[in-house]
Amino acid sequence: MFYRENGQFKTSYAADQQIFPVMQDRLAVLGLLVLAFVAVPALAPEYLFRAILIPFLILSLAALGLNVLVGYCGQISLGTGGLMAVGAYGAYNILVRIDGVPLIVALLMGGVFAALVGVLFGIPSLRIRGLYLAVATLAAQFFCDWSFLRIKWLTNYSSSGSVSVAGLNVFGWSVDTPAEKYLLCLLLVCLFALITKNLIRGHIGREWMAIRDMDVAAAVIGIRPVYAKLSAFAVSSFIIGVAGALWGFVFLGSWEPAAFNIDRSFQLLFMIIIGGLGSVMGSFFGAAFIVVLPILLDQGAVALGFDTAIASHLTLMIFGSLIVFFLIAEPHGLARLWAVGKEKLRLWPFPH
Amino acid sequence: MSFVPTWERQTDMGFFLETLIGGLMSGILYSLVALGFVLIYKASGVFNFAQGAMVLFSALAMARLAEWIPHWFGFQNLVLANILAFIGALMIMVVVAWLIEKLVLGRLVNQEGITLLMATLGITYFLDGFGQLLFGAEIYKIDVGMPKEPIFLLEHMFQGGILVNQEDLAATVVAAALVAGLAMFFQYTVTGRALRAVADDHQAAQSIGIPLDRIWVIVWSVAGFVALVAGVIWGSKLGVQFSLSLIALKALPVVILGGLTSVPGAIIGGLLIGVGEKLSEVFIGPMLGGGIEIWFAYVLALFFLLIRPQGLFGEKIIDRV
């Protein structure tokens, strides 16, 4: 309906291959960015940053990472929480052991550690598939949980692995107000979203998808499963690791291994399923859905006068049924709904 | 399992056997849960994450009904109460099974494995919430009047003998009986054979007129029954509480080890894991700072997979081009 594509013809492949080939889309995205970077920090109340925006952004990042692995490369993983933990504790160790190391470097190093662990636990994917792999990745989850609980060195000998960081500082910009934290996350999220997009529209991304869609055919056209899968594990884990570091440093501030337990893994998996496998945008939709929904449900239930215990049970139930509902109603997630809607707008007033 | 590892005792054989038996005991329970997985996976290709939630749910039902029923009908007979409660709980599980088939799986036929897995995760959340909403969220006791006091075996062989819980023995017997029963059921009943047919080939089964949806309800009911038994045993040992829901996670490496589609695999895998876990905890654990139970099973399963991707008894997959 809003699309006026006449005259938007492409005279070069560069123009044809850009991320948003349609001008109206470019404008929309631009508007969104302005909103996110300028309007929101200026207007939003603290609660919004703390309770919704920051967790949303960080979890989007993690979901994005997971989506690379599950959505684009078709390798299911239940070890996400563990990898986030690796990211968080890795970054923490860098920070406490190397003095004067910039925050960004620490965060990225967290990602690097996560990538290493991810690749390690990705090796089985060369032999095993699907559900078997899902369980194999649980090993990563539990092993990480355990390590940060029991291996004291990793947590700098703090009791029960609970650590904390304070006074975040990015190259002289001290990040302490929620708004600033939000901006830091936003910045990184946008960056990684762009990087991910570039990767999946590059040949490495096509290799991942080829493996996902038809691994035999992929092998026959010369794609090495080893390289494709492990690179997917690496990239995915790296992003997840950074997200984990952010979760610890920026959102929690002080945390213990429990913050990254198996539930986190499931939560992230839900995000990409509901948001849409194999879609960058879907990762954001899913994160938004799963961050906001429980809050609404909780408050709704409490508002309806249930005591909190019952409220939390109700939340679980509604949550569970919603997941099922989504799987039945739209297996391809919110991203698909979005895509369909967009296509309808482009064809408007015609149905097809 | 409640025992204090003390360095001087570890050396002797008796202690080793004791640990071994302890492992077998918990292994039996893993096997029971794993059995639930395998049944459902065989029949409907669903990797049922909700098995743990079903254990919790059924155990809760059993525990609370055992309290409520006497007080509804005003009698004190513990045995009778337990029997009624068991039947009640079983009926509830059948209803649950039926609902799951009708509302969820029936609408997700020929979706990919991962989708179905997610669906069962959804069911897990639902059952956890629903169970606690319905039956309460505290810790409840199931008292089926199993003998509690430990006994000592083979005292003439080792000094001090081997300490074994009668309860565990009972549990073992029950579990074994259950497994045997299921085996019989699969071998000799019409439904059992139908189930096996379905497991082997859905289309074929359908084409010879086996009603898939009914079969699936039955399978889930059976799984529910297995869950119930597991729940009762576990519950009567450690009490019914939310953590029960998590034993599903323990059962995963078991099925992987045993092979997703193999009943004996589930049993043997369970025992292996149970034993391996205990022994490793006692003999390797201390060197690693303890608590390795939580991952040992998985890492074991993982390494095993690298050698034999389809598990102990699972069948090999050849992809045609």
Added chain:
Amino acid sequence: MNPSTFPRCLLKHATERPQAPALRLKEFGIWQTTSWGELATRVRLIASGFVAAGMRRGDHLAVIGENRPSLYAAMLAAQSVGAIPVPLYQDAVSAEYVFPLNNAEIRFAVAEDQEQVDKLLDIRPQCPTLERIWFDDPRGLRHYTDPGLANLSDLIQDAERAPPSQTNFFEETVAQGSASDAAAMFFTSGTTGNPKGVVHTHASLLDRAFAGARFDRLTEREEVMAYLPLAWIGQNIFSYAQWLACGYVVNCPESAATVAIDLKEIGPTYYFAPPRVFEGMLTSVMIRMEDASAPKRWLFEQCMALARRVGPARMDGRTIGLWDRLKYQLGDWMIYGPLRNTLGLSRVRVAYTAGEAIGPDLFSFYRSIGVNLKQLYGSTETAVFVCLQPDHEAKSDTVGVPIEGVEVQVSEAGEILIRSAGLMREYFKNADATREVLSSEGWFRTGDAGFLDAGGHLKIIDRAKDVGRLQGGDHDGALFAPKYVENKLKFFPYIKEAVAFGDGRDRVCALINIDFEAVGNWAEKRNLPYAGYADLASKPQVLDLIRDCAEQVNADLAADAMLAGGQISRFLVLHKELDADDGELTRTRKVRRGFIGEKYRVLLEALYGGRSEQFIETAVKFEDGRTGSVSASLRILDAKTYPLRAKAA
């Protein structure tokens, strides 16, 4: 001062705006652009190549193929060296090339691809003069060893390697050319007999091109889509003559299959199409809307109703009430805008239709959704631009006012005469025919019957020679303009073609072709099963549907004193679609009434003989060239006719 020949136009643009795009071709997924500078260089090379190949002034160059930049370049090159391009219809069967090739003693041909080359090679024995054939697309031709067959790009490369002896050869040969030289020759698909070669000079074509450009204030920024046959003067004027005159951009679609997509991408600002194209678009709109959800359809209906009420007035520049204007704005945002966008007409500033009469509904549909669609009147002989409708005075039943440089006169026989600088020089090697139509005072007999109405707009009723009179019957001696009747029938979506007879007879009868798509949908909505065209055409329900159409036409005709006699008293629906391959239509899809009259004599006899059914068997030619025959027994229906209405008298 405008350039006087096409090559000079080219040089003008190449020097003034060398970087500006001249041609775009959708190829390999993107719009490959040729700038004026590049084009000029290419034309130079081809020109010297042509000369090297022995092309001399006055030679003719056959050009056969879809709109392709290299073909355009070839035409320009030919004109540069004083040769005369002769574009031929690329969808014609090879036999149809024999006459033109021999008539113009054509020695050189440029063909687009293997298909065209094959056709030329087929007829080579009958065309001894044909020496050289250059092709643009080498696909499938690499093993062809026929003498004189070569790749156009090879010609270019050779020219690059061996540049012509004198340095500024090109400038000189261009300088030698004069405005009065023949610039191009178009073979008119004569409705009878052999086609005639219409010779146009640079002067005549450019005169009209510039006149039209001034009339619509065209600039070099226009975007034009070239998707109709180059051999048709219409396309040629819009995508060649005016292209060079104005220096705007001509866009060539990727393939026939992608025209719709490509049109949407480009979004032309200056658009030209015969009515059938607009009709096709409208039909597709309606069909696609059928499947839309109820609320969307409702919204669409509402907006279209509003558009019908307000749109035309708005287009004609009349003032509308504020409220209506607001509503229209809303409609434009919700429906009209998107509609124009999906049709690829968002950016259209001026759109023309010509060639046949256009249905009032069809015409006003486009104007009402904000497309500035207008009609023009002209022919191959007059280089198209004779009468054009000014922006705010577009009506469906007139063809506009004579534009600058044109004199219009109506002979006592009712035939329209034209005098302008845009008239053809002659029919090639056909002095008699030329004398027939070109008087010594320079008047051209259009062969159309019509008159200038009060507003000075020209109104066409039919071909002059086709206008006949009834003999006997209740309308004895009444005027009968078959085309007028046929068009009125064809304005119904259900009727694709109609052929009316009545001259010298006692009443009017018609043969009718249903529109397969439209009637098909109509039938499906009434879940009326049918197997193919013939079956559908014979369904009684369909026949009734057509009868209603015929009777409505009769009602209209009855209102007009002059034409009331033309009411259709009997008709039948043909069992096959009239087809150019069977010679029933011209390549421009005009009906060949005489030919059809002969071919379907039995049917006419049945119609006038008062029979109610008639068996017929007809030979048909399939696309792949095979021939077969179809037969059916057709029902003949009577249509109600009306007495002349008093008010009209």
Added chain:
Amino acid sequence: MSLGARSQGEVILDVRNISLSFGGVKALTDISFDIRNQEIRSIIGPNGAGKSSMLNCINGVYTPQQGSITFRGQTFAHMNPRRVAEMGVARTFQNLALFRGMNVIENLMAGRNLKMRSNLFQQALNIGFARREEVEHRRFVEGIIDFLEIQPYRKMAVGKLPYGLQKRVDLGRALAMEPQVLLLDEPMAGMNVEEKQDMCRFILDVNDQFGTTIVLIEHDMGVVMDISDRVVVLDYGKKIGDGTPDEVRENPDVIRAYLGTSN
């Protein structure tokens, strides 16, 4: 050049005594045949004769228990898909094996992966080289799209395309590898006459314009006999005939095999 002349080209791929079995089931028994440069070599045989298995051995999807494959002088006991691809052997699949999650362009681009050099980081930042490379290969792929006449569909998800077109895209993906040898596994299965004609034309054009050696599995005898230089006939995993179409047509075993299975 005439067909006869061409099949005299030197041997480019030589299959010797290949035997393959899946857990006791013998799929191929002691198969030997050679493929000459630039010829069109067909493998025919009733269903289950082991034709696809043969191709799978050649490009390393299956590992034969016995036998060797010699490609351009190098002999291998078993191939691995990557190496085969690098040596310039491409392949299409009997039952479509397209990447259903991608559109036509992406599928063809995937076929270029061996030729793409930019590393992870260049791609991540989509800087200079990676971007240029992407464009350059897009240009090549568009050439194939044009060659196969699938322009209107280039941005459609392959899953949405009609079967015949999917087969074309499958061929396109193989062509994107610029192969020296092209293995076609029933490229015309389930096509209507018109689609078959097109596919034939494409195969012949590929063989003719790019000098690609073609190994063709096809059920349509008419097609096989028309376009093949030489034909191998398999039945129940055994080779029962080998030679020019005419020779094969005369071969009694072949006739028996076909009479045995046909209708």
